Amino acid sequence: MKRLALMLLASAAPAAAQQAAPAARSRTAPPAVAVDPKVAALRDKALGDDVAYAITEGLTTEIGQRGTGGSDAQARARDWGVAKLKALGFRNVRIETYTLPDVWQRGVETAEVVAPYPQVLRLTALGNSGATPATGLTAPIVYFASLGDLMAMPDGSLTGRIAFVSNAMQPTQDGSSYGSSGAARFVGPNIAAKKGAAAIVIRSIGTDHGRGPHAGTTNFDAGVTPIPAAALSVADAENLERMVKLGKPVSLKLTLTPRLIGPRQSGNVIAEVPGTDKDAGIVLVGGHLDSWELGTGAIDDASGLGITTAAAKLVMDAGRPRRTIRVVWFGDEEIGGFGGQEYAKAHAGERHASASESDFGADRVWRVETALPDSARGVGDRLAAALAPLGIVRGSGVGGDGTDIGPVIRTGVAGIDLNQSGLRYFDVHHTPEDTLDRVDPEQLRQNVAAWTTMLAIVANAPEDIGPVARQP
Amino acid sequence: MKRLALMLLASAAPAAAQQAAPAARSRTAPPAVAVDPKVAALRDKALGDDVAYAITEGLTTEIGQRGTGGSDAQARARDWGVAKLKALGFRNVRIETYTLPDVWQRGVETAEVVAPYPQVLRLTALGNSGATPATGLTAPIVYFASLGDLMAMPDGSLTGRIAFVSNAMQPTQDGSSYGSSGAARFVGPNIAAKKGAAAIVIRSIGTDHGRGPHAGTTNFDAGVTPIPAAALSVADAENLERMVKLGKPVSLKLTLTPRLIGPRQSGNVIAEVPGTDKDAGIVLVGGHLDSWELGTGAIDDASGLGITTAAAKLVMDAGRPRRTIRVVWFGDEEIGGFGGQEYAKAHAGERHASASESDFGADRVWRVETALPDSARGVGDRLAAALAPLGIVRGSGVGGDGTDIGPVIRTGVAGIDLNQSGLRYFDVHHTPEDTLDRVDPEQLRQNVAAWTTMLAIVANAPEDIGPVARQP
Numbered sequence A, B: 001m002k003r004l005a006l007m008l009l010a011s012a013a014p015a016a017a018q019q020a021a022p023a024a025r026s027r028t029a030p031p032a033v034a035v036d037p038k039v040a041a042l043r044d045k046a047l048g049d050d051v052a053y054a055i056t057e058g059l060t061t062e063i064g065q066r067g068t069g070g071s072d073a074q075a076r077a078r079d080w081g082v083a084k085l086k087a088l089g090f091r092n093v094r095i096e097t098y099t100l101p102d103v104w105q106r107g108v109e110t111a112e113v114v115a116p117y118p119q120v121l122r123l124t125a126l127g128n129s130g131a132t133p134a135t136g137l138t139a140p141i142v143y144f145a146s147l148g149d150l151m152a153m154p155d156g157s158l159t160g161r162i163a164f165v166s167n168a169m170q171p172t173q174d175g176s177s178y179g180s181s182g183a184a185r186f187v188g189p190n191i192a193a194k195k196g197a198a199a200i201v202i203r204s205i206g207t208d209h210g211r212g213p214h215a216g217t218t219n220f221d222a223g224v225t226p227i228p229a230a231a232l233s234v235a236d237a238e239n240l241e242r243m244v245k246l247g248k249p250v251s252l253k254l255t256l257t258p259r260l261i262g263p264r265q266s267g268n269v270i271a272e273v274p275g276t277d278k279d280a281g282i283v284l285v286g287g288h289l290d291s292w293e294l295g296t297g298a299i300d301d302a303s304g305l306g307i308t309t310a311a312a313k314l315v316m317d318a319g320r321p322r323r324t325i326r327v328v329w330f331g332d333e334e335i336g337g338f339g340g341q342e343y344a345k346a347h348a349g350e351r352h353a354s355a356s357e358s359d360f361g362a363d364r365v366w367r368v369e370t371a372l373p374d375s376a377r378g379v380g381d382r383l384a385a386a387l388a389p390l391g392i393v394r395g396s397g398v399g400g401d402g403t404d405i406g407p408v409i410r411t412g413v414a415g416i417d418l419n420q421s422g423l424r425y426f427d428v429h430h431t432p433e434d435t436l437d438r439v440d441p442e443q444l445r446q447n448v449a450a451w452t453t454m455l456a457i458v459a460n461a462p463e464d465i466g467p468v469a470r471q472p
Helices: A003-009 A037-046 A051-063 A072-087 A147-151 A176-186 A188-194 A234-245 A298-317 A338-346 A374-390 A441-459 B003-009 B037-046 B051-063 B072-087 B147-151 B176-186 B188-194 B234-245 B298-317 B338-346 B374-390 B441-460
Strands: A091-100 A109-115 A119-121 A123-125 A137-144 A162-165 A199-203 A229-232 A251-256 A264-273 A282-288 A325-330 A352-357 A365-371 A414-420 B091-100 B109-115 B119-121 B123-125 B137-144 B162-165 B199-203 B229-232 B251-256 B264-273 B282-288 B325-330 B352-357 B365-371 B414-420
Touching (some): A037 A298, A037 A374, A037 A441, A051 A072, A051 A298, A051 B234, A072 A091, A072 A325, A091 A338, A109 A123, A119 A234, A137 A199, A137 A234, A147 A162, A147 A188, A162 A234, A264 A298, A264 A338, A282 A298, A282 A441, A298 A441, A365 A374, A374 A414, A374 A441, B037 B374, B037 B441, B051 B441, B072 B091, B072 B264, B072 B325, B091 B338, B109 B229, B137 B147, B137 B234, B147 B188, B162 B234, B188 B229, B199 B234, B199 B251, B229 B234, B264 B298, B264 B338, B298 B352, B298 B441, B365 B374, B365 B441, B374 B414, B374 B441, B414 B441
Parallel strands (some): A137 A162, A199 A229, A282 A325, A282 A352, B137 B162, B199 B229
Antiparallel strands (some): A091 A264, A109 A251, A123 A229, A137 A251, A264 A325, A365 A414, B091 B264, B109 B119, B123 B229, B264 B325, B365 B414
16 A cells, blocks of 8 residues: 555646545435445345455465565465466466566664663664665664654754654544655655765554554655665654653664665466456456565455455356456555556556556445546446445545556546545554454455445446546 | 463462452442541552653663563663662662573574465564574474363374464453463473474464564473474464464474573662561562563563552652561563562561562552451451452452562462453563553553552551461
């Protein structure tokens, strides 16, 4: 899940174009739209689904950590996926390979307070971090309560220091706090490097108080030499803050030895439910197969694969849809969205009717948002009506969010988002704690029901679903 | 906290002698006992205490991990304690040193599934574990759902195998599930070694589902060579169980390199509130200063030091008590209760009126249990009456529980236990997650109020508090 990172960093990201009054404040009655009884029946059947859990359990148990960046485990996971998707009855199941140019790989990662309160701290290197010497780097820290405080420092003022940015994150249902708090990770290291810092540690971008640090990528501008950059667990960051507040200078020793290991082969796994109308466009759904290697990637994103695959299977088993449904298990999302970029390149010549991804955990879907052309406005109304019994509200934002579908969406394809609740997501996001037990089977089934409903409506919509104009 | 371990292992442990009908089922009215207004006022003042939190915060921040077994950090913590206790106004503040004969020290600890589902698992060596070769030990596992299943195996049947005992623990308010589930740790390795196992891994003795393994000691019989013995995190044990249930043989590679490092100096920190009556006996209270090194030992047991010290200070500040109150910050509890044993040896010639320890976290005290001589029966009644407004029930078991006070208690000293709720305790007990944020300041203050009440009553009791007869 890196949507808000991208929104912050990429000018090509979709803007909130069609803003209206928030739905929650509207007192007008929704349009009276009948729900197709076949859709309703399929939705309710999906509430008994076990396929999504089986995929989530299988990937986290039989494969485990699926290291981002072309790992061997990802290759095993692709083979596992091909076998699973074929066994479920999908057509055109295949791996589409691609080459990652120069892969960043985690190394040793340790930290300790050297003075005045010697003790070990827990952290993890951020993706694209530079390395310390193998024997470590010891330096005094400079504390910043927020990224803004770091940004206010004069250039060169941090020479020989380790910047410590410790902004705290609060949970939000829509995940928007990831954008505001996450900036410390997304751009903090680049800013610290420009100001001369020897290294940077941040408080993990997470809503827990645990010892498992939250991994994630950062990015340095071209021409900026990457400095060592790591996330302390929230508990360790809180401890370090308390030390700072005692008033004595605090020095840290960091040992981070990530390195670039050259090109690696990787790939996307693709499966289809062939439609009857080749000209109606593909309905693209999926999630990502790779994970950060600290956990087993249950909520990020085995469950997303489970949800979208289970929904596609339910629609497939109900009869051939009008549009082809294409399920993609994208590779190497975490380290830079490579699978999605490669998919868009490889399939640039095909017509996509819509694109949707599930990459925000496995808690219940609470909102649907769309970006549909005027010709398909009725699709959105039918979606809202059919999803309402699942407790899903219609949002007023613009659909089409996600790192993997982003490159397709940006070509003008319609987007439909089924937003999971983010209230627990950042407790374990990118941590060692992202394991199967975090997935609530009942909430997972609600997800499958929402996605099944969406696919049944969109893949069979009689309207043309053409390009969407987006604000630049 | 190792009480139930000791109850299981040591025949000298106090038996449940004075069992009566559980208080909860009794419909008889409690004795009408007036609460001394001075005691009530002190109890209510204690609900505003900040000293306990300051000690807990200080130890976890300025010292951090206080490695059990004569570590340098423990030495720093003793010096910190002496300064703190003097600053609080205690008298006779001192360190009483002792020598640990041959200290067990944690080394490398890694594990991976080699086949059929290669992936990294998280574990920690149990105290007194043997070592694998430095290059690791690879062997097939044999799964046991319970310790009983392991015990049923014929001798020699586990040669060349790694035993995997995976019993699950449920939370209990009184912590009794630690005794039943904990046996897998306390005696499982010894049993597996006798049956020829190359090593043993257990599911952590904990009530969470996290990735932080739960440390703790195990013990091998004289003549049994220690085998490598480790606790998988609960999430990893659950994952390994799922692999086992898929039916293929599972092999693990373990690398555990703990070693014995010879004798080490360590010590207890002692402080006193001198009483007016030298012959009335010492009221002994305290907790332990060392911690497992995975966390910072906030609930185990910095908070116990904070609670007992804060209570002693409140009573001290209210005027000199009849009996001397002695606060002991015991050393090296976790690795074998050495501080408590050394204290009992060093103070064998002194009269103790009572002994109590706080070593079960910082959640609210829910029960008081006593073992008092008949001559001091009124003390128990007054305690029950004065503690009731704090929501504390009078239990029907025998007081005097705890590793550190055990050696004193077993000489016939009266025991008074203020039992904290164990419902959350084993979520983080002995894990990396035992950090300051787990301490709820409000519940901590309720503890201080309970201990203040107890000390005010017991230290000033006009009755003689003489020896207690205990069942062998």
